Amino acid sequence: MPKHTRAAALATLTAAALAVGTALAAPAGAAAPPKFLAASELPPHPSSDWAAGPVTDGFPAELAYCLGEGVPAYDYRHRVYSTDLDTNAVQVTVVTGSAAKGKALAALLNEEIRSCADRIEQTYPDVEAEGRYYGALPVEEGAKVHGLHTETSWGATDIHLLSVGRDGKTVTVVGWGQLGDFDDAPVSAFKKTTKKAVNKLY
Numbered sequence: 001m002p003k004h005t006r007a008a009a010l011a012t013l014t015a016a017a018l019a020v021g022t023a024l025a026a027p028a029g030a031a032a033p034p035k036f037l038a039a040s041e042l043p044p045h046p047s048s049d050w051a052a053g054p055v056t057d058g059f060p061a062e063l064a065y066c067l068g069e070g071v072p073a074y075d076y077r078h079r080v081y082s083t084d085l086d087t088n089a090v091q092v093t094v095v096t097g098s099a100a101k102g103k104a105l106a107a108l109l110n111e112e113i114r115s116c117a118d119r120i121e122q123t124y125p126d127v128e129a130e131g132r133y134y135g136a137l138p139v140e141e142g143a144k145v146h147g148l149h150t151e152t153s154w155g156a157t158d159i160h161l162l163s164v165g166r167d168g169k170t171v172t173v174v175g176w177g178q179l180g181d182f183d184d185a186p187v188s189a190f191k192k193t194t195k196k197a198v199n200k201l202y
Helices: 005-014 099-114 116-123 187-199
Strands: 076-082 088-095 127-137 143-152 157-167 170-179
Touching: 099 116, 099 127, 099 143, 099 157, 099 170, 116 127, 116 143, 127 157, 127 187, 143 187, 157 187, 170 187
Parallel strands: none
Antiparallel strands: 076 088, 088 170, 127 143, 143 157, 157 170
C-alpha cells in the first residue's frame, strides 16, 4: 500500500510520541476483551473497500500526532484499517481500573484532541491546523466527535475525524483520515461508526 501524504506531512509529529503502555494478554478466566469495529462498520468509501488489520497490543502510531505524549500508560489495544486509496482509520481501546478512571481518561483524551491543532502549530511552524467540535453522542456513557484539518507549507492537506467514547471503565478512540478538508469529512457516517464502536465494546 503506498505511503499517504498524511504520513509524510505528519511523520515528525509521531516520532517521540509513543511512550505509553503496552497491552498485555488477559489472564485465564479474565473477562473477554472489548470488541473492535469490523471493516464494514467504517464510513463507506466511494471507490474502495475497507480492510481491517489484526488487533494489536499497544498504542497506535496513527493517533500519536494528537494523542501521544501525556496519554496515561494503560494496557492499550488497537486495530488499523485501510483502503486502496488515500483513506485510513484506527481504533484503540483500553480498560481502566474503574468507571471513575474511565471517565477521567475520556475527559483527558477529549481535551488532548481539542488542543491538538494549537499544539501542532506551536511545534511545527510549517503546518497550519484547525480543529472543530462536532458534538456529543448519546451512547452508553457518551461519546464526543472532533475534526482536525492540517495543511503544510508545501501544500499537503489532510482531514481527520476523531471520537472518544466510554462504556463504564472502558474507553475507545476512533480515528479516520484522508486527503482533503472539512468539506470532505463524512461526519454523519463517522458518528454512526462511533456509536457502533461504543455499543459493540461488550
